[in-house]
Amino acid sequence: MNTAHGRRAAYVAAPEHVKPDRLFDRDDEWAALGAFADDPTPAPRLGMVRGRPRQGKSLLLEAMARSTGGLYFCGQQATEAETLRRLRAEYERHAGAQPDGPAWQDWGQALDALFALGDDRPYLVVVDSFPALVRSSPTLPAALRAALHRLEVAPRTNRVRLVLSGETGPVMGRLFTVGSHLHALAGLRLEVRPLDYRRAARLWGLDDPELALLVHAVVGGTPAYRYDYVSEDAPRDLDDFDDWICRTVLSPRTPLFAEARHLVDEEVAQATPGICHSVLTALATGRTTQGEVATFLGQQLADVSRALTLLRDHGVLRSEPDGLRPAVTRHRITDQLLAFEHAVARPRRTELEQTDAASVWRAARDDFTAYVVEPQFGDVCRQWAARFAGPALLGADGPVTAVYGSPADPGEPDRPTGAPDATAAEVVVRSAGDTVGPPLALGLARWGTPMDAGHLERLRALAARSAEPARAAAGDVRLLLFGTRGFSDDLHAAADRGEVVLVDPPRLYAP
Known part of the structure; x- marks a missing residue:
């Protein structure tokens, strides 16, 4: 119309x-x-x-x-x-x-x-x-x-x-x-938006869901990266992924190596690229609120606010309320290549230009998992809940939204800023347009960690704190566990009783 x-x-x-x-x-x-x-x-x-x-x-x-x-x-x-x-x-x-x-x-x-x-x-x-x-x-x-x-x-x-x-x-x-x-x-x-994670898998010709998730965490759903920036080079399988990283995004010989820097220096912040790069580094390493970014950079809140606004106006990041604390605004990088650049490549750019990419990549692998793959896996899980799960599965009557949420009493007072919050919910589902009401569903997402009954108990405790007591006691808050390394027998039994929904990579990509 x-x-x-x-x-x-x-x-x-x-x-x-x-x-x-x-x-x-x-x-x-x-x-x-x-x-x-x-x-x-x-x-x-x-x-x-x-x-x-x-x-x-x-x-x-x-x-x-x-x-x-x-x-x-x-x-x-x-x-x-x-x-x-x-x-x-x-x-x-x-x-x-x-x-x-x-x-x-x-x-x-x-x-x-x-x-x-x-x-x-x-x-x-x-x-x-x-x-x-x-x-x-x-x-x-x-x-x-x-x-x-x-x-x-x-x-x-x-x-x-x-x-x-x-x-x-x-x-x-x-x-x-x-x-x-x-x-x-x-x-x-x-x-014209980037392709969602399912379409991106088809773009790269990937049938293995775990490999598709890894590639999506690096390059997202930008079509030009597939055709114009890596000469249509896609990883053959999981065993080829590390080599693919080294011969494409970490290789100074490919256009993809300089693309993220170009996007910031020439497309977004021609006048003030320095602070924009620094803000993106803070965001890419887990500092997602304006205060956390300002503390990390040693900058005034007003300077950080201007940089965040500039990046948001150019579509580089999105700002949304925390799913469990609506007064807290969290900022997320929307371009996966920019997140990869600022968490993995930029801190090691001199090494990459002077030595072989394979040795640099081996040293960067843990940062890649913690700062790139795990947050991107959580984002894919939110996309699945909001777009592909179907409202009925989530206890909704119509469209829903899904965001990250952290409780007001996280129970981890000594957690370093930027480190993953084990008490947070990667997926907080509400009816579209509702930002303050009780959640319809809560989900935990874990990459590389087998999930067991302890994860379900943690989710139940979070539901008890986040929802109306009567709804939580009645089990009206749907519970979701997303994992890539399997679920225990106890969890499968709980899923059979309708107490939890278990979602693995094949289900994320299933029709």
């Missing part, structure tokens, strides 16, 4: 738009974009597409423009005059115009010419890397509003379908903000 100028209509993508094979997955995004491009409504329409780098936005948009015979233009860092010359050349190629007309003097003239392409039929015009254009032409959003207004007061025959696209950041964030003028006009608001 799309909205434009107060009217609603349902559209179906034209069947002739065949998604190219090189565009992995993205069926929903392709259908939504095709429906927008083919919308026959006799009025101009505006669409917005955003996402983190390397997710395939440009490939998606360029392929759709080619499929519809539309115009695709990618902005870059340049002066306004150079940009308008490049855009004019692309326009002339599409419109079949002779290159002897007067040069466009401003964005108003350019937009009027582009919009005129839709006078006869639905015409897709894609302006990619829109934030780069705004940096050199700050008045561009105002010129765009003015051009749309001129079409609004004209007879409603124009059917241009203009898509503005860019990486997640302040410029696209303002466009996506409810209440902004362009947001109100947008009939398509599409976010």
Whole structure:
């Protein structure tokens, strides 16, 4: 369902738009974009597409423009005059115009010419890397509003379908903000997100669930890493995983080695990369609250807050309330490669550039497990609970959310900051929109540790402290145990009695 100028209509993508094979997955995004491009409504329409780098936005948009015979233009860092010359050349190629007309003097003239392409039929015009254009032409959003207004007061025959696209950041964030003028006009608001852990396994061609979890902990669900950054090199099996790490993400000879640093230095924090890297290091090593980060870095809370806001605006991290203490806000790195970089590679970058990766990797293996694999396994377990388990299994009537939760009385006063909290629940499930009510379900997640009755008793005690006493006593709080090294006979018996749900890697990936 799309909205434009107060009217609603349902559209179906034209069947002739065949998604190219090189565009992995993205069926929903392709259908939504095709429906927008083919919308026959006799009025101009505006669409917005955003996402983190390397997710395939440009490939998606360029392929759709080619499929519809539309115009695709990618902005870059340049002066306004150079940009308008490049855009004019692309326009002339599409419109079949002779290159002897007067040069466009401003964005108003350019937009009027582009919009005129839709006078006869639905015409897709894609302006990619829109934030780069705004940096050199700050008045561009105002010129765009003015051009749309001129079409609004004209007879409603124009059917241009203009898509503005860019990486997640302040410029696209303002466009996506409810209440902004362009947001109100947008009939398509599409976010191209990383693939979830199940789709990422298919992307890398991995059938072994444990291997898929390990690879996901390093590179997540970013399609470009599979195809463009490691020359399609995927680990053959679990025995090949360590060698794969050494020949890809820890090898200075591969683009993946420098990608995480590039994402921060050039894509996120061009002016202040130092503190952003330090904040990411703190987060990657278990300091998840603003106070913990500030203490670790020896920085003022205000400086840390600014860095966290910048990283969050660029989609590098997310902030969410603690599942058992809603007043506590926890920050998590959303890009697995950035977490791997700051927990494992960055502290050892000099060694990696001077010695063989295998010896460095052997020394880093424990940090990898503690700071990368175990937190990412917990995140996958939360995704499974929120998206794949099904509400009925969790005692819910509808959609749910799942977050990390730590009790107010952790019982570990001597636990070092950043060390895993054995009393916390990696999975706290509530109905969507509820952040303070009693949890519907609680779960523990353990990587590499066989689970036994002691884990279930710990979970029951946590439920007794976290839920209403009557609900906890009645067993209304569903209990979940996630593990990769098996469950004891006592736990299997408890699962048969309906007292606990046991989830191993194959179940995480099961249909």
